[in-house]
Amino acid sequence: MIQAKRVLPPIAVIALIVGAWWAVVVATNSVVFPTPLQVMTGTFELIKDGTLWQHIGASLFRVGTGFLLAVMVAVPLGLWMGWVKGAYVTLNPIFQMLRPISPIAWIPIAILWFGVGDVSPIFLIFISSVFPMIVQTTVGVHTIEQRYLRAAANFGVSRYTLFRQVVIPAVLPQIIVGMRIGLGVAWLVVVAAEMIALRSGLGYLIMDSRNAGNRYDLVVAAMIIIGLIGLLLDGLMRLLEGLKSVRWRYAH
């Protein structure tokens, strides 16, 4: 019963929206805006000729590459900035200034530097997800409870053990939060980046469908798919929060 209480209301709202959408399209006799059925047919069309998987694969590849590069840079950099005061004082103002610049604002520069291949969106994703992850990791180090660092000092462990068994596991929950934020932003940005140029990706699919004969059924289909994949990616990151060694931070 509790399950039903959680599942039924959102389903009811979705059904309501789809119903209203359908009714409005029929009532207005719109020739451009699709009905839910047309969107479904359009989606199957894409699935059948295989282009849907191509677009999804291209978007995921760009997000995956840019995001992993960002993790590889942000986590060590964040740990360093959190641990070494000088690094924090020196670098934090610069990152705080770069962070509020929308990744979209970097598009012209990305095209200038990297052209219109795969590198531009990967660069944009990197830019968009690296800063939140640096910030979260740094905050994570700063908020390690003094009592744990003291215990480590008391047992006189090596620097290596201190980092491997105290600092990194203490910060890991914050790193995961940063990764969730980072991946969320990355997914927003890849679609925007793909709208500018290129020949593949879900963002490209949206722009191309509109330009090539007002195929708004495919536009809406792509939007829904983007939403679903975003939900799925967030769910994947949530799985990380279930790891036994980080649950202490989220549970209670």
Place this chain on the structure above:
Amino acid sequence: MPTRISVEGVGKSFASEHGMLHVLDNISFEVAEGETVAIVGPSGCGKSTLMNIIAGFDRPDSGSVKIDGELLRKPSSRGILISQQGSVFPWLTVQQNLMFGLNAHAHEEKIRLADHYAAMVGLNGFENRYPHELSGGMLKRAELARALVVKPEILYMDEPFSALDALLHLRMRNELLRILEEERHTVLLITHDVEEAIHIANRVIVLSARPTTIQTTFDVPFPHPRNLSSAPVQELRSAILRELGVDSYSNYGRSE
């Protein structure tokens, strides 16, 4: 018995909004090897500050602390601090926590030692649990075992059991006494609980209010196991409470 801990004229002040706060004033005492000394005092008198200095986490402004005649410069695993808030790492299992401080052993030996001490504090069967899966009392046992496993010469205990309920508190005290019987550590215990002090210690040092000095010292001559409700024990308790400015006759329950 040779002197293990020697505190010589320790003083400490902190800067505060209202000027310098003189916390500790010229505190000197010694703890012999294998002795258990309790320090009691009114809250806010700087007991924890004193403990932090003796355990090497903080420096005194004046005076010095010597361990086995050697000037203390930083904390070491020769003396492990167990505090009220606890510091069992929540991201490691009980076994991993116990193995944490063991640097010089082979992996199998670390596991053997960890499991031995887990069993000693009654945590067998819980070696692979995470701290958030344990109760408050079990967490304290894990903390105690993690300290014991590195075979420290000194246990520094700063209100170690005061977060536990009264029944568990008493049980942990008995456990501690049983373990001390086996392992013979030197123990420095800070507490606001006079009954706890008398239960465990050979000697009770009473601190004054700020700026804190040693007001007086009581010997606790009773052999273990101690009957806490016996007349001489109650008399000693009243005497210590009087030193702390509390009239014990108007106090029904546990001494706080």
